[in-house]
Amino acid sequence: MTVLLVIVAGALCACGTYLVLGRQLSRVVIGIGLLGHGVNIVLVLSGGDGGDPAFAGDDPSGFADPLPQAFVLTAIVITFGVIAFLLTLAYRSWLVTADDEVEDDVEDRRIATRPHTPHRENQP
Amino acid sequence: MTALISLPILLPLFGAALAIGLGRWRIAQRLVSISTLTTVTATSVALLIRVDHDGAAAVHAGGWRAPIGITLVADRLAAIMLLVACLMLLAVLVFAVGQPGAERQHVGFHPVYLILTAGIAMAFLTGDLFNLFVAFEVTLMASYVLITLGGRPDQIRSGMTYVVISLIASTIFLLSLAFVYAATGSVNLADLHTKIAALPDGVRSGLAVLLIVVFGIKAALFPLFFWLPDSYPTAPTPVTAVFAGLLTKVGVYAIIRTQTVLFPPDTQPGHLLLIVAGLTMVVGVFGAITQNDIKRILSFHIISQIGYMIMGLGLFSLAGLAGAVLYIIHHIVVKTTLFLVAGLVEQRAGTGQLASLSGLARAEPVLAVLFLVPALSLAGIPPFSGFVAKLALVDAGIGGGEYLIVAVSLAVSLLTLFSMTKIWSNAFWGPPASHPAGPPRRAGLALMTGSTAALVALSIAIALWAGPLYALSERTAADLINPTSYIETVLGR
Numbered sequence: 001m002t003v004l005l006v007i008v009a010g011a012l013c014a015c016g017t018y019l020v021l022g023r024q025l026s027r028v029v030i031g032i033g034l035l036g037h038g039v040n041i042v043l044v045l046s047g048g049d050g051g052d053p054a055f056a057g058d059d060p061s062g063f064a065d066p067l068p069q070a071f072v073l074t075a076i077v078i079t080f081g082v083i084a085f086l087l088t089l090a091y092r093s094w095l096v097t098a099d100d101e102v103e104d105d106v107e108d109r110r111i112a113t114r115p116h117t118p119h120r121e122n123q124p
Numbered sequence: 125m126t127a128l129i130s131l132p133i134l135l136p137l138f139g140a141a142l143a144i145g146l147g148r149w150r151i152a153q154r155l156v157s158i159s160t161l162t163t164v165t166a167t168s169v170a171l172l173i174r175v176d177h178d179g180a181a182a183v184h185a186g187g188w189r190a191p192i193g194i195t196l197v198a199d200r201l202a203a204i205m206l207l208v209a210c211l212m213l214l215a216v217l218v219f220a221v222g223q224p225g226a227e228r229q230h231v232g233f234h235p236v237y238l239i240l241t242a243g244i245a246m247a248f249l250t251g252d253l254f255n256l257f258v259a260f261e262v263t264l265m266a267s268y269v270l271i272t273l274g275g276r277p278d279q280i281r282s283g284m285t286y287v288v289i290s291l292i293a294s295t296i297f298l299l300s301l302a303f304v305y306a307a308t309g310s311v312n313l314a315d316l317h318t319k320i321a322a323l324p325d326g327v328r329s330g331l332a333v334l335l336i337v338v339f340g341i342k343a344a345l346f347p348l349f350f351w352l353p354d355s356y357p358t359a360p361t362p363v364t365a366v367f368a369g370l371l372t373k374v375g376v377y378a379i380i381r382t383q384t385v386l387f388p389p390d391t392q393p394g395h396l397l398l399i400v401a402g403l404t405m406v407v408g409v410f411g412a413i414t415q416n417d418i419k420r421i422l423s424f425h426i427i428s429q430i431g432y433m434i435m436g437l438g439l440f441s442l443a444g445l446a447g448a449v450l451y452i453i454h455h456i457v458v459k460t461t462l463f464l465v466a467g468l469v470e471q472r473a474g475t476g477q478l479a480s481l482s483g484l485a486r487a488e489p490v491l492a493v494l495f496l497v498p499a500l501s502l503a504g505i506p507p508f509s510g511f512v513a514k515l516a517l518v519d520a521g522i523g524g525g526e527y528l529i530v531a532v533s534l535a536v537s538l539l540t541l542f543s544m545t546k547i548w549s550n551a552f553w554g555p556p557a558s559h560p561a562g563p564p565r566r567a568g569l570a571l572m573t574g575s576t577a578a579l580v581a582l583s584i585a586i587a588l589w590a591g592p593l594y595a596l597s598e599r600t601a602a603d604l605i606n607p608t609s610y611i612e613t614v615l616g617r
Contacts, residue, residue, distance in 0.1 A: 020292065025284065032291050039298045046306035067192075068305060071254055075298055078261045082294075085268055086287055093284060096277045102288075103281050108354065111414055 002049065005041055012038030024100045025090045029083065036079040043072050128171045129183045129198050132164050132206055132245035140238035147231040154221055157234045161217055161241065165210040172203040176596065180603070180613040182251060190615045191315040195251035199610050200600040201449065202248045205377055208453055209244050211582065212369045212460045213237075215575045219464055220362035222571025223471070230273055240266035240366070247374045251614050253304060253311040256378060257297055260342070264290050267371060270363045271355060279358045286355035293341035300334040307331065313385050314614035317607060320386050332387045336379060336397075343375030345434065346404040349427045353411065356426075357419035357476075361467025364419060368426050369460030373452055376433050380448065383437060384604040385611075397438030398529050405431030405536040412543045418466045418476040418551065421543060422459070425502065428536060429455050435529055436517050443520035445601035450594055451513040454501070454586055458510065461498040461579040465491065468572060469551060478547065483556030490573065492552050497580050499548065501587075503541035509586035516594060 012034050019031025047065035054066035094100060139160035146152040175181060180199035184190060198206075217237065243263030250256050268290075272283035305311055307327055308319040320328055337348070344352040352372070356364050383397075408428025415421045433455070436448025468491055469484065470476045485492040501508035514537060521530035586593060603610060 020288070028288055032288070032295070035292070035295050039295050039302065042299060043302040043305075046302040048306075065309075067311075068302075071301070071305075071311075074254075074258060078258070078294075081265065082261075082268075082287075082291060085265070086291070089268075089272065089280060089284060089287060092272075092275055093277075093280045096275075096280060102284055106278070106281075107357075107415075107417065107420060111416070 002045060005045055009038045009041040009045070012041065023102055025093060025102055026100055028102070029086050029090060032086065033079070033083055036075070036083075040072050040075055040079075043068055043075060125174065125181050126183050128167055128174065129181060129196050129249060130185075131167045132171075132210070133196075133242050133249065135160055135164055135167075136238040136242040136245065140235040140242070143234040143238060150228070153231075153234040157217055157238060158214070158221075160238060161210065161214045164241065164245070165207070165214055168203065168207040168210050171198055172200075172207050175200055175203045176599070180610050182614045182616075190251075191310050191312045194255050195312060195314075195614055196249045197251035197314075197610065197614055198249055199613075200596070200603055201377070201380070204449065204453065204596070204600060205248045205373070206245055208456050209248070209370050209373075210241075212456060212579075213241050213244075213366060215579050216362045216366050216369075216460065216464070218575040219365070219467070219572050220360075222568040222575070223360075223362065223467065224568065225360050232269060233273065236266045236269045236273075237366075240270065244370055244374060248377060251313055253301055253313065253316070253382075257294070257301060260297070260374075260378075261294060263371065263374065264294070267367060271359045271367070273360060273363065276358075282355040282358045285351050289341065289351040293338055296334070296341075297338040300331065300338055303334065304331055312614065313381070314607075314611040316386050317611055321388065328387065332383070333396075335382050335386075336400075339375045339378040339382070340400075341375075343372050343379060343430055343434075344404075344427050345400055345430060346407050346427075349404070349408070349430075352427060353415075353420055353423040356423045357417065361463065361470065365460045365463035365467065368422065368463050369456045372426055372430060373433075373456055376430060376452065379434070380437050380445075380604065384445070385607045395438070397434055398526060401431045401434035401438050402529050402532045403431075404428065404434065405532060409536045409539040409543065413539065413546070416478050418469060418478065418481075418547055419463065421547060422462050422466060425540065425543070426459060428540065429459070429502070431536070432514070432517055432533060435533060436520065438529075439520050439524045439526060440605075441520060441524050442598065442601050442605055443516070443523050445604050446594065446597040447513065447516035447520045449597040449600050450516050450590075453593065453597075454509040454513040454583070457579060457583045457586060458498045458501050461576060461583060462495070462502065464572070464576045464579065465495045465498070468494070468576060471569075471572070473551075478550040481551035482554040483552070485552040487556050490577075494573070494576050494580055495552065496548070498583055499544040500541075501583055503544050504537045505541070507587060509583045509590070512587055512590040512594070516597075 016031045016035030016038055019027045047068035051064035052062040054063045139156050143153045143156050146156060175198050180197060183196045185194040240263060243259055243266055246259035247256060247263060250259055268287050271286055272279050307323055308316055310316055310319055341348045356367055405428050408424050412421045412424035415424060432451050433448045436444045436451060466476060472488055473481055501510040504510040504514040518530050
């Protein structure tokens with residue numbers, strides 16, 4: 001069971017990484033979602049093997065570790081919020097540029113392609 | 125003591141809720157924010173005095189004891205960082221109130237700003253790794269909103285880069301948390317100190333490097349700094365100033381905290397941190413030299429300066445860490461001031477591009493002085509605070525026999541000076557250009573200039589009281605080198 005989940009986590013992270021490396025914003029958002037899911041599965045696995053539901057019985061020795069589950073819940077909520085924000089930002093970006101692509105740093109491109117340093121002395 | 129430690133986190137959150145409710149009354153919002161931040165600043169002064177006198181203190185949230193529950197710990201480093209951060213947040217808030225722009229146009233500014241405060245305070249005070257993750261997320265969420273406040277196309281573009289890179293850093297952080305928990309079964313820093321020491325070398329080094337990568341993205345270490353000069357300059361001035369002064373330093377704080385508590389000096393991966401520090405300094409300053417916009421130049425200098433702090437940590441000696449702490453105090457103040465001055469220049473001249481600025485020294489002598497003091501301080505010219513901090517670091521480097529990094533740091537100081545004189549000679553000297561006339565002198569401008577001047581005075585005060593401050597930094601460094609008291613405080617033994 002654990003090996004299967006490890007493979008799933010690995011596949012999710014791989015797909016997520018591939019999508020995040022793209023230029024289209026929609027792909028990046030989906031990629032981040034996948035990466036988040038992959039990491040959440042790793043976080044669940046960090047508690048070790050499964051067990052009885054925590055706090056449900058009298059014998060604590062068979063309980064599954066509840067701490068990673070609490071971590072994952074927190075992480076899911078945070079990822080959800082952030083992705084909601086990212087989608088709004090992507091929508092806003094689409095509204096103002098009518099494009100889905102993440103552009104380069106404009107000023108940086110300008111400096112990289114300029115022929116020489118524009119000193120004040122050179123200007124009329 | 126419980127109240128002192130939890131107030132800096134709880135109070136801004138209550139303030140934020142109140143400020144949302146008062147969204148329709150800007151004056152009331154301002155009152156709430158300023159009184160909240162003033163109270164938090166006063167609290168952190170009290171906290172620093174108490175902690176420096178009685179040693180570290182811990183609070184267990186909800187009464188759950190240390191390795192399981194959420195622990196808040198205040199030791200000297202946390203208290204110092206908290207105090208400096210609160211002072212900056214307060215000064216920048218006053219500046220924002222005076223500036224026409226972000227604060228006046230958006231109802232959300234005050235609540236989000238207070239949430240940012242809470243997140244930063246939580247990052248400094250937390251005693252466990254997962255809570256640190258939550259603190260980072262709170263801070264980042266607030267910063268996403270602040271950096272895109274206004275929704276201009278260039279802000280959306282650069283904000284997108286910032287959000288995506290921060291998200292990826294958070295994902296890697298979560299992954300390293302999972303690894304730490306799987307390896308040790310704990311996320312409490314004090315508890316991890318003993319548990320990580322028991323791990324095999326390979327696992328331990330892997331965790332150390334993963335955490336350095338995570339916090340390195342946030343702190344803009346070489347080679348993970350590309351997002352910073354792209355995203356910071358487009359935000360409104362007060363936002364950029366707070367981010368420049370504080371957010372990267374939260375990353376540096378996290379690196380110092382984890383590397384000292386979790387990974388003892390004898391298990392450190394060789395000269396890795398020193399090499400990274402040197403490259404960060406050099407690449408940052410070269411980047412700054414090529415730029416033509418004041419805010420972009422200053423943004424690249426943030427990167428370069430981060431190198432100095434990591435250099436102090438990389439030396440792993442009492443003097444090195446003391447130098448790093450002193451450097452962080454100086455840097456936060458000076459960097460915030462410089463960005464506020466850049467905001468004033470933009471306000472006055474309508475642009476931050478060096479090519480279209482000229483002769484500001486004659487037109488605005490006060491502004492020129494406000495720029496000159498922190499600029500010379502950043503470069504490390506003798507009577508100012510940067511000199512004291514750099515002297516401490518150089519002294520520590522020579523004491524540790526690391527001559528190469530000392531030479532690099534001195535050369536980078538020279539290049540920093542060059543870059544500052546470039547701004548000075550382009551924007552402040554020369555014949556007065558035909559700038560569009562600045563806004564008429566109003567109370568707003570007085571608030572902006574006043575808060576900037578207060579920060580300049582603070583940086584001069586750092587230089588004047590460098591002796592006591594260095595002594596405090598040394599006590600802080602002693603705590604960091606030998607975290608026994610920190611661990612005993614948290615675990616209650």
